[in-house]
Amino acid sequence: MLIAYAIGARGPEVLPTLGPDGVERVPPEARWIDLYIPTAEEEALAQAFLGAEIPSREESQEIEFSSRFYAEDGAVFMTASVLAGIDLGSPVLTPFIFAVSGERIVTLRYDDMRAFRSFLARAKPSNGCEDASGVFLGLIEAFVDRTADVIEHVSGEVDRLNREVFVARRDARRRGRRLSALIGDIGTHGDLASKARESLASIERLVQFANTMLKGIYGKGAAGNRMKLALRDVRSLEDHVNFVLSKINFLLDATLGLISTEQNEVIGVLTVAATVVLPPTLIGTIYGMNFDDMPELHWTFGYPLALLAMAISALLPYLFFKRRGWL
Incomplete structure (x- = not known):
């Protein structure tokens, strides 16, 4: 034009x-x-x-x-x-x-x-x-x-x-x-x-x-x-x-x-969660092997003691991370 x-x-x-x-x-x-x-x-x-x-x-x-x-x-x-x-x-x-x-x-x-x-x-x-x-x-x-x-x-x-x-x-x-x-x-x-x-x-x-x-x-x-x-x-x-x-x-x-x-915070939370759950998982894995020579399997209070050990092992890392301010 x-x-x-x-x-x-x-x-x-x-x-x-x-x-x-x-x-x-x-x-x-x-x-x-x-x-x-x-x-x-x-x-x-x-x-x-x-x-x-x-x-x-x-x-x-x-x-x-x-x-x-x-x-x-x-x-x-x-x-x-x-x-x-x-x-x-x-x-x-x-x-x-x-x-x-x-x-x-x-x-x-x-x-x-x-x-x-x-x-x-x-x-x-x-x-x-x-x-x-x-x-x-x-x-x-x-x-x-x-x-x-x-x-x-x-x-x-x-x-x-x-x-x-x-x-x-x-x-x-x-x-x-x-x-x-x-x-x-x-x-x-x-x-x-x-x-x-x-x-x-x-x-x-x-x-x-x-x-x-x-x-x-x-x-x-x-x-x-x-x-x-x-x-x-x-x-x-x-x-x-x-x-x-x-x-x-x-x-x-x-x-x-x-x-x-x-993203790092999310990864940090996942890492802490995995760390908290790891000890109870380890305890549960050990007592889930069912070997014959495991005297704890025949204890009357073995089951509640195992649950208590798992709870304590999970609580201690949680309290540690909480005190350090990582949560």
Whole structure:
């Protein structure tokens, strides 16, 4: 899908791209083209509009710096990894490509992004969206704001998990099952926080590259101040998400440690029970052999004495373990 926008005093405005003959074309007053899973024909229109070749999806997913940030044919290409699919419960990092040539800008994306929709909803002149630099910086700010919201959500969930992990031990059996279930929640939020950190790192590289390559356009006046503020916000969020990730790692270690402790307690109880029962079992086994030369078998009080010996042999280890605090 190709959407062409004019950028002026009223902010971005959608332009018709279908001519009277039904052929899709880019209007001459267009200043911004947004490509969403484009066809080959739409890519060709965008390339003619920009005057440079648009990178393919495979090229945009490469991790080399030179593949994500470069200048070619008078255009500057920048790719950021942006969070998508969070509302659907399947967060992914998807490439978002900026291609800037003078006052013309092309954006290329392959997933629907909440941050992009939020930007379009508030893209007004009062928010600085009066030219290509306003669109570029507005999108960067929208991605940073969305990532900040995700980190705030993860931070709140980590606090909740922290309370659940360290609750009072009322029901050991139910708590053990709950701790096992919490490991999955901790892993899910840890994965989301890791993706947020990776996205912030890519946005930071993009802003730094844009500040170098587009300084003549976006590095002056209000645009330059917005660029510096966006970079400062990204770095502060990186510090925060690193703190959240350290808390998640601590929670994971603590949860595994508590599960191991409870398993050890169960094994300890079983060990004590086996130790308590072992002496009576030994006595009963001895007197169950029925040899002819066993005078105790003919005693009148042999049976109750054997029971008493078994009871005492079981009681003594129990009292010993109780005194040592092992029960």
